[in-house]
Amino acid sequence: MRTLSRSISIGLLALAFAAGPVAAAEKLKIGFITTLAGPLGIIGKHMKDSVDLAVEHLGGKVGGLETEIIFGDDQVKPDVGKQIADEMLKRHKVQFVSGIIWSNVMLAVAPTVTNAGTFMIGTNAGPHQLAGKQCSKYFFTTSWQNDSTPEAMGHVMNDQKLTDVYVMAPNYAAGKDMVNGFKRSFKGRIAGEVYTKLGQQDYQAEISQLRARNPKAVFVFYPGGMGIQFVKQFTAAGLRDQFPLYSVYTVDEVTLPALKDVAVGQFETRYWSPDLDNAANKKYVSDFRKKYGYTPSFYGAQSYDGIMLIDSAVRAVKGNLNDKAGMIKAMEKADYASTRGKYTYNTNHFPIQNYYLLEAVRNPAGEVEMQIQKVVLENQKDNYYKECKMK
């Protein structure tokens, strides 16, 4: 019995090795990691829907090749994310890994993928380590470096001559990056700095502390469901009229359907908005609304761009997935119709792009939506590219 099962498993192993390389050569496999469950899973839905739409726009063939997308749920846990990435690399033999919302997950996954000589196309998280010392030629991102967006908000708040600002963010890699970015450009005094648990739902205790400190303004970074909870509780506690609230990645198309009127008048800085005026973006936003019946978010736009970037790379090497140097060269040109308009890649493979000031306003149809007010930073480079020695 024992020898029988052993010989069967040896036979299966041999089959797997024999079948592996053949399948890899004719099919493009992309592993897409995001968060699909729990209060933060709402972001993953935006990303997954956008990936599906991008593949549909390309006629089911990314880069002209038969395409298979394998989705993975990281549960906001770095160890789970790494495990999924390992499985994608070893079992599915993917040529690209993409997605990833959370910077702490990204820091665990990106080295695993790039050390295996596989491409990592980030579509959200942009921790400073990957833009600087830990940069890799196999790593590209269609999003931003974490520090840049809050840096833009720092400039906006300088212009309004604000000081005594109370700063709040979740306690993880991106939370720290966001606060560092903000403090780099913001000239006024910081009244307090509070980090909360990632995924926290109840902020009443922190809100009481905030009120006791009596700052002049509040700056927060609370993505996804955390943003919904924080802004609602901030408003319910009666602080809305007392302290002006400025935020990044908190009030957006993911949280607006739940926040509605509570968000009106809220300012955010961002590199993208649904009302950004270019052909690729118009097509993306209108087809997305038609297909899924809701407004896409920047999380979705980046994920859509990620698939389009991969498409441009695979086309440039005419489907020869072994020509990795050729694909790196092609992606460095960013030669595709991005939803943010034309942009270029810096030496660390992070975009050089504009950051805008957005405001949540009520449109004629009575819905609350984000609208671009002005450009804050033009062709902004992140602060870490000089530390990147690309090998």
Add this chain to the structure above:
Amino acid sequence: MSFLIILEQILNGLQFGVMLFLMAAGLTLVFGIMNLVNLAHGSLYMVGAYLATAAYQWTGSFPLAVVLALLGTLVVGMLVELVALRTLYERDHLDQVLATFGLILFFNELIAIVWGRAALYTSLPGYLQGHVEFATGMIYPVYRLLIILVGFAVAGLLWYVVTKTRLGMLIRAGASNRTMVAALGVNIRFLYTIVFGFGAALAGLAGLLAGPIYTAQPGMGELILIQVFVVIVIGGIGSIRGAPMART
């Protein structure tokens, strides 16, 4: 200023304590009287949160949603008792833990199938969204005050039912000597179903109150269950009076 923040944090603590009390009261009721370890109590809390959210979206009236969710969890609790737990009373505690743990998995999957894995966000009706100002600088959200009040009301009601009414007398008698009560002509099985149903409704009440604050999501019950077990162990297992004491 420092006095105000202490006062406000006391209220915050009280509000969280009340949530734990509502959960613990139901759990300890079931454990003390029926001698049943029910790990699935957290699932009933989740069911309460989901039913309230769904009913509020469906009817558009918050009080009506509360009533529907309470009745809903009562019925779900009684069904669970009839179908699954009835056979477990004579068994060992370990068997009960195993079976009710199975129920946790069952309910989490069921909720995920019906409502999806993503969390549900509810907004409160306008009159509960606001805040009250006790004194200058001392502001507190109305909804959280409501939770505290509901907690105290339920504590009073439970005390009254258990010590002053005929139902309470039967419950207490059943707890000390089951066979004797049955011999006196009381349908003890039916009594247990009712007790379990009320325990479930208490969990449901905690769940529906928690929904708007913590968001309704699969697995939300397990997050709070551990703290609830701590509360009932400190308060003395099976003692309803112990539960509110312990939570403070």
